[in-house]
Amino acid sequence: MRHAYRRRAVLRGVDLRLRPGALCGVVGENGAGKSTLLKILSGELRPTRGTVHHTGAFGYCPQHVVLNDALTVRQHLEFFRKAYRLPDLRYAEEIMDVLDFAGYVDERVGVLSGGTRQKLNVTLALMHDPRVLLLDEPYQGFDWDTYQRFWDLAARLRDAGRSVLVVSHLAYDTERLDELWRLDDGVLRRDEAASA
Numbered sequence: 001m002r003h004a005y006r007r008r009a010v011l012r013g014v015d016l017r018l019r020p021g022a023l024c025g026v027v028g029e030n031g032a033g034k035s036t037l038l039k040i041l042s043g044e045l046r047p048t049r050g051t052v053h054h055t056g057a058f059g060y061c062p063q064h065v066v067l068n069d070a071l072t073v074r075q076h077l078e079f080f081r082k083a084y085r086l087p088d089l090r091y092a093e094e095i096m097d098v099l100d101f102a103g104y105v106d107e108r109v110g111v112l113s114g115g116t117r118q119k120l121n122v123t124l125a126l127m128h129d130p131r132v133l134l135l136d137e138p139y140q141g142f143d144w145d146t147y148q149r150f151w152d153l154a155a156r157l158r159d160a161g162r163s164v165l166v167v168s169h170l171a172y173d174t175e176r177l178d179e180l181w182r183l184d185d186g187v188l189r190r191d192e193a194a195s196a
Ligand SMILES: Nc1ncnc2c1ncn2[C@@H]1O[C@H](COP(=O)(O)OP(=O)(O)OP(=O)(O)O)[C@@H](O)[C@H]1O
Pocket: 005, 010, 028, 029, 030, 031, 032, 033, 034, 035, 036, 037, 063, 168, 169
């Protein structure tokens, strides 16, 4: 796959297959094209060349939180429940418990802290239990406990057969990953040394 913004080539050689039951990381420096890659995988952006195939539902957590400040957490959950056609919010509530922010359910999103907004952002991407998870810097703003619990949740989803892709500019916690990919100069390469 390739992508250029006007004449600026950002992705020059990207070929990625996400296996079921794999927790994968993509790292790269600021501006390497990681968000561009996730936008293409999620369909937000059409690549200059190449195609993306999905075999089932996916969840996309964009780098920038897309929330409505005037609505409460519960109203966001209800809105997405309808969009995903879910019978109830039981699974969403489980995720909220894991991320420890169920107490904010009746707060307006505009008054939430950055980390709590991000917890909601992640919950909205996961709550329909998709087969593939595309997560762009999902733990930004998380405190240490939440960060650990996020990784436990990611591992649980992997163990349940989901494909989990986490994008980050930091190659932290690479021992938690099944595969590590590095995006450098527009080319995506498997980082064998760090891959488990
Ligand atoms: N809409 C756009 N129009 C033009 N250039 C863009 C656009 N979006 C991104 N770029 C450029 O493409 C390059 C890759 O950006 P991208 O956001 O994908 O990088 P990233 O690896 O996610 O960076 P970061 O770690 O800082 O989030 C950057 O040089 C950026 O300036």
